Amino acid sequence: MLSKPSANFTLPSLYDDLELNGRLYFPRSQCEHEEDRPRGCAVFAHPYAPLGGCYDDPVVNSVGSLLVGNGFIVVTFNFRGAENSAGRTSWSSKAELGDYVSIYALVLAIMNASGVAKYLARSDHHEIDQSPILLLGGYSYGSMIAAHLPDIRVVLSILQRAEDGSAEYEIKTRAHELAQAFLGYCETQQQRGQRSLKALPTETLQPSGATFGGYESPSAAHRISREGSRRSLNRERARHSVERVRRKLGSRGNGHETGTSASAEAVEAPQVTPKLAFLLISPLVGAISSFATMFSTLRFERRDPKSAAARDTPVSDTDAMLSSNSSLVVFGTDDHFTSSRKVKGWCESLRAKPGSSTEYREVHGAGHFWHDPELEAQMIESVSRWVKGM
Template sequence: MLPKPNTNFTLPSLYDDLELDCRLYFPRVKTVSHEENHVGGCAIFAHPYAPLGGCYDDPVVHSVGSVLLRHGFVLATFNFRGAEKSAGRTSWSGKAELGDYVSVYAFMLAFINEGGVVDNILNADDNATSNLLPTLLLGGYSYGSMIAAHLPDIGVVLRILQHAKVGSAEHEIKNRAHELAQAFLGYCEVQQQRGRSNLKSLPAEVLQTSGATFGGYESPTAAHRISREGSRRSIDPERVRQSVDRVRRKLGSRSYSTGAHSSASAEATTPPEVVPKLMILLVSPLQGPVSSFATVFTKLKFERRDPKATAARDAPVMDTDVMLSSNHSLIVFGTDDRFTSPRKVSNWCQSLKARPGSMMDFREIVRAGHFWHDPGLESQMTGAVAEWLKSVH
């Protein structure tokens, strides 16, 4: 199971500004670079269908997330709209949930592009990382895997970040990434001092880095708009700002600035320069009638409800098969899955792997069902994920 998250935070959905509940988990910083099991990167893993109880506390999300955390990933999980404390309701088309996922996708790209983050997730110094790129793993289980399989190309999301206007959802996402990057850098320094046995010189409160909460929005206009769109929580902006400043002081270090991230500084920020390598992980993907029903027979494409929002309308549809075969991808499913069609999933996987130059792989777990209730079969699934991570590193 996953440990307590290092931070709980909220993001506005790029689809329509609804507020999403999110969590961020930091891996234990290694004292030796390039350990055998260390991959280095960021990962997002999405949960199953909310009306059937899916949320970021799903057991499969926890078991797969634990594997990713052990392999050095900074892990984000989140609740789609209508799940737990995220605002709104589950849509029939899946388009709104796709926008929810893209919000976390954009957050992770902005997080990676904050100064100092890449060096720490790659676990090396500036010289060692000069020719290396971090990994961004996009994944999901069941319904979450269906949404993850239809995400837009990374260039589309980077352009949204580059053209963020003050008060927009994307601008608030960048602000949140800045805040949490500072928390991550402070956490890394604490962990590195742990490795150097300097714990006695650190205040006790600095060592307690788990459970910090980040919320609220820098722009009053954005805060009002997002609240009006159906947020389930009432946020006192001043209380939140004081909380953020308190966490910054606890986690801040001499090496990294933890000053306030004003709108002016956000506008002056240079466009993201780090374009991570993508990896894709789908667990128990939906194929056949179930996936068609879940999206009411529509072609999933990232859209924004507000026609004035940063353009995504003209973004090309990313073909799922091309995305999976052109990036390091893994699909894991069970032969006894009664929630979808194992035969269709198997045929689909074999056709993807047979594509020229394909980097896709799959694991078929005999006797495993959709929900992975059998501990022995679930361990086979997580073992397959771990083996794949080491094989593509």
């Protein structure tokens, strides 16, 4: 299971500014040796909130723990209406897609933050492409949303067009804060050395689980609070936690910014374009997927049609995205939400596309919720083999 998060954070949804909460986990690596450096970043989304889905879901924790153990910086988050995120679940899933794109943009901004790219850069050994990986995935409802994410170029353009006071600007600001915590963490790992790393439990290697929140723009703070957040986050306390982490991890002579306010300008114009990968556990296909979207086309959009993110956003070709990037689908033969026959047929159609990189694993006897420990272990082993072979 996942250990204590390296950091907690809040940020506004690109769909309508509702405040979401998330967690970030740093991999246990020394960062200075190339073979130990992070392989990239991963986002993994939870099941349907009205049925109890949130980032504490056992499957989310199991998959997240595996990814952290394999060198990924992992982000989990709550869709609107789940646990402490604001709002309520939508009928069409378009708002939740906007929530996921917000996290997608956050991670891309972290990967492009000053100083972070060098820790994600790996040399080209034996003619193997070692570009950093951005793994996007989810379980159940979360996998359905992940399968409809827009192309990476769309999200990079959103970051480039961020205007002062916008949700995009606030997301870039949060990315800068979290990037500073990561850089301080890497430096601390290097100073301790390999011997001390092996001797210390994982929990002592994490920062402090501080919350990164609050908004740079007063107009953004007013707009986001107006959207009806159910939480009453103490903004001043959140800012103090940012400063505490910076003093502890980011000011040991490494030259990183330690001022009182992070700026979105400190996140460089997007230059790192990672390799995308998709991980879908117990995906929803067929009738239940149509019901979850109220039989409408699921595409990323903003509630405000005048926003920059709403302009020129094409409908994603789900099948093309999954088949053209490394993708793994894992499902059980006894899934009562989606027929395994339909899921397998969908996977076979993806595999049949020219140049397809789609793989799938069918776990005999497994249901949708992976309650049987032995069957869940088979699912995790399938994911592990795929991740190790990427």
